[in-house]
Amino acid sequence: MSRIGKQPVVIPAGVxxxxxxxxxxTVKGPKGELxxxxxxxxxxxxxxxEVLFARPTDQIRHRAMHGLYRALxxxxxxxxxxxxxxxxxxxxxxxxAANTGNVLDLALGYSHNIVFEIPKELKVSxxxxxxxxxxxxxxxxxxxxxxQVAAKIRGxxxxxxxxxxxxxxxxxxxxxxxxxxxxx
Numbered sequence: 001m002s003r004i005g006k007q008p009v010v011i012p013a014g015v016x017x018x019x020x021x022x023x024x025x026t027v028k029g030p031k032g033e034l035x036x037x038x039x040x041x042x043x044x045x046x047x048x049x050e051v052l053f054a055r056p057t058d059q060i061r062h063r064a065m066h067g068l069y070r071a072l073x074x075x076x077x078x079x080x081x082x083x084x085x086x087x088x089x090x091x092x093x094x095x096x097a098a099n100t101g102n103v104l105d106l107a108l109g110y111s112h113n114i115v116f117e118i119p120k121e122l123k124v125s126x127x128x129x130x131x132x133x134x135x136x137x138x139x140x141x142x143x144x145x146x147x148q149v150a151a152k153i154r155g156x157x158x159x160x161x162x163x164x165x166x167x168x169x170x171x172x173x174x175x176x177x178x179x180x181x182x183x184x
Contacts, residue, residue, distance in 0.1 A: 005066030008050035009074045012081050017051055017073075019044045025051075025073055029080025032141045036076055038069050051077075079141040086150040087170035088136040091159065095167075097126045097134045104136065108157040108167065116153060122146060135170065 011017055015029040023038040038044055042065055043054040053070045055062040078084075090097055096107040102118040104126070118124045122140040136153065140146045150169070159166035161177040168174065 003067070005053050005055065005063075005070045007070065008052050009070065009077055011046075011049045011051065011077065015077060015081060017046050017077070019046060025076070027073070027076040027080050029077070031080050031083050034076045034079060034142060036069070036072050038073075039065050042066060042069050044069075044073075075143045079143055083139060083141050084143050084146050086138045086146050088138070088150060088153055089168050089170050090134040090136070090166075091168060092157075092165035095134060095157075095165075096128065097136050098128075099124050099126045099136075104153070106153075106156065109165075110157075114156055116156070118149060119145060122149060 009017075012029075015027065017028075018026045019038075020026070023040055023042070023044065025036045025038055025044060027034050027036075041056055041062055043056075045052045045054070051073055053066060053073075055066040090106075090108070092109060094107065094109060098105045099118075102120060102122070102124060104116040104118055104124055106114045106116060108114060118138070121142060122138055122145065125137045125139075127135045127137065138146050138150055154167045154169065157166045159168045159172075159174050161175060162179060164174050164176065
């Protein structure tokens with residue numbers, strides 16, 4: 001058995017989970033509604049305040065999907081109850097971030113500012129304090145979407161290994177390299 005797949009997803013109070021005949025799981029909660037298409041081989045049942053997953057055989061494909069879909073539905077339940085948050089930090093002289101609504105304006109050391117549009121499902125805010133690196137905070141209910149948008153923003157100027165300049169996740173530990181003086 002898959003260690004993750006055999007664990008039931010506990011449904012908290014205020015959350016409803018329904019499974020359609022096409023194997024689409026819909027999770028509704030206080031923060032919103034999310035859907036996930038489940039492979040037709042995986043059986044999903046909702047009973048006694050829990051979501052249970054079963055697989056037909058012990059094939060490698062079925063074992064992999066068993067744990068995958070249990071984890072995805074667990075993420076949906078957490079998203080509609082608590083939500084997800086991802087913080088990014090801009091390290092570098094003159095690096096700035098500002099937002100108007102869901103449009104992010106980034107100054108990342110290029111000859112022009114980068115205007116990045118955030119999907120409407122997410123909420124973005126920026127914070128610039130004196131003596132601190134500018135911060136970008138992303139909030140939303142969809143874990144996959146928030147991670148993808150954060151990765152795209154980070155990809156605009158990845159942190160370089162010598163001085164650490166660039167866009168990094170808050171709390172990310174960068175592997176630093178020694179400069180030219182280390183060669184002597």
